[in-house]
Amino acid sequence: MYIKEAAEQAGVSIRTLHHYDQIGLLSPRTEEQGYRVYSDEDLIQLQQILFFRELGFKLSRIKEMLNDPQFDRDAALQLQRQALIEKKERLDRIIQTIEKTIKTEREGGTMTNEERFAGFDFSSNPFESEAIERWGKEAVTKMKKNTEDLPVNKRFELEKNLNELFSKLARCMSKGPASDEAQTSVAEWYRYLNVIGDYSPRAFKGLGAIYVEDERFLRNMEQYGQGFAQFMCEAMEIYADGLLN
Template structure:
């Protein structure tokens, strides 16, 4: 069954503008668009929207949600179990805060005494504890693995590795305004990047390679570093990596 935007908005209780915004971000794009331009959402789209809203309830930014659900390591059932765990922990924290609030009301009425420590039980102003665990599970594993390998290299080894990466980036930057990401030239250049990563940073599957490319545009840290070689290079590499993965998966 397909749903129009207004039907999804009414079903979920969010605004049409929010759904349009998710589409613009590439976070949730409808399965079909009619010839008249109407968005049609599938059951799978609704499932993804549910995932997005669970993460949003837990305090994740839209940028991080997109990064997580586009990760090659992302598994929907595992995510649901993890979200349940996070929400149970949030429930526990809220119950502690409600208990502190009830005590404070009684304290204000002069019915009980409260220590200064008791007045702040349940508060937690640390960085989102759920986000860090989720990013470690779905978003940053490839990056962390690469960093560990880099730490073991000598200064000369790091320099050689950097020069090799620099050459690949410059070659891709020279191509981005001349050919499409799917062109033979771009695909030959992106294969060098695929081989470079596998030779130096462990086993990158095709899907992991594709997911890494998606992170180049989803994570501003990647985009900023890569685009130093030329504006739009991160997006060009993302598309080239996606085409490379899909082409080699078919064969």
């Protein structure tokens, strides 16, 4: 089938399929007139790509796995199925927590901390392996252990503090990443990270770069405002360079 039909069947945009072709992730046969033609095998590979994307894998990592001669499609499907079941179960628990919270707010009553935070699990970080690879096992392991040792309500408080800090940083965007206000808040972010982990200035600088390079982090950061990821990247680089020099 041609690209328009393939996109409609898979529920993705034509632009997405063009991008996959450009990066060599999914390259269908091209007719003399320049039209892309997708075979059944191409669509099977597209399905694999979308399963991995649903689980948060980077396109570069998906390409690496699919091009591996040892890649086992059946084994991959089994792993994807199990991972998605776990994700579904966690989301179901969070939905139940939301429904119970709504009922409590409307009808009155109280919820225990266990009920209020049921479904949240900050110890299960889907990016942990990638973080260890990029930033070093020691820093991530320390941060993970420190957060795991906290009660659930304390973990929630950490997330709340992080949101407040990022909101404050977002308000500094108009003044520029090198402004005193931005650098003061970035210093607070650096100290915050080193309370729950062990980040060197170089690792801190690398973390800022990932905010822009990795579309998953980019998407999360942009909720604080368009261009926030780039702003953080530059502000963290300036702060880290100041510590290194």
